[in-house]
Amino acid sequence: MRGISTGLLLLAVIWLGGCGYNRIQSEDEQVKADWAEVLNQYQRRADLVPNLVNTVKGYAAHEREVLTRVTEARARVGSLAATPELVNDPEAFARFQAAQGELTSALSRLLVVAENYPNLKADAGFRDLQAQLEGTENRITVARNRYIEAVRTFNTTVRSFPVNLTAMVFGYGPKPSFTVEDEKAIAKPPTVDFGADQPPAAAPQ
Secondary structure: OHHHHHHHHHHHHHHHHHOOHHHHHHHHHHHHHHHHHHHHHHHHHHHHHHHHHHHHHHHOOOOHHHHHHHHHHHHHHHHOOOOHHHHHOHHHHHHHHHHHHHHHHHHHHHHHHHOOOHHHHHOHHHHHHHHHHHHHHHHHHHHHHHHHHHHHHHHHHHHOOOHHHHHHHOOOOOOOOOOHHHHHHHOOOOOOOOOOOOOOOOOOO
């Protein structure tokens, strides 16, 4: 009996390896790792928002609508359970994506408004927050692109024969990714480069 059990176990190992089980596991772990980095960078951005809003409020308190929109967008982002399991729930993923898109839009509007306040643009704390936000937006773009590529690879694998049979047996299906429309938006991250205004050109002699 022991020999039969060992033989069946060996056959199972060979079948799992030959039908892509190990490949599915490896690619699934890569998706999880890349998703964790996306969440990390989004959280980094969310953490910057309170200080950014408070700094702008100090110079432009009457821009209440813009400030409120940013604060509310951040609150909606924070209300979502951004867990590793989110990548297996297309509806929850879409809600998360929409909330992050709203925050991106609100931040863009806030930074446009800030252009109208020279004293705010000259504030050292505000300039530091701008630099941090710019770096974070760039890291978000990189992290999202890596996640998109990992999902593309995984989805191709679980849809391809004969690995798709193994995927069905173990309950692995295609994972959601960011939409084309959203990719157009993140291709143009918020402009946060508020360099000092250039002095006017000298009049010709």
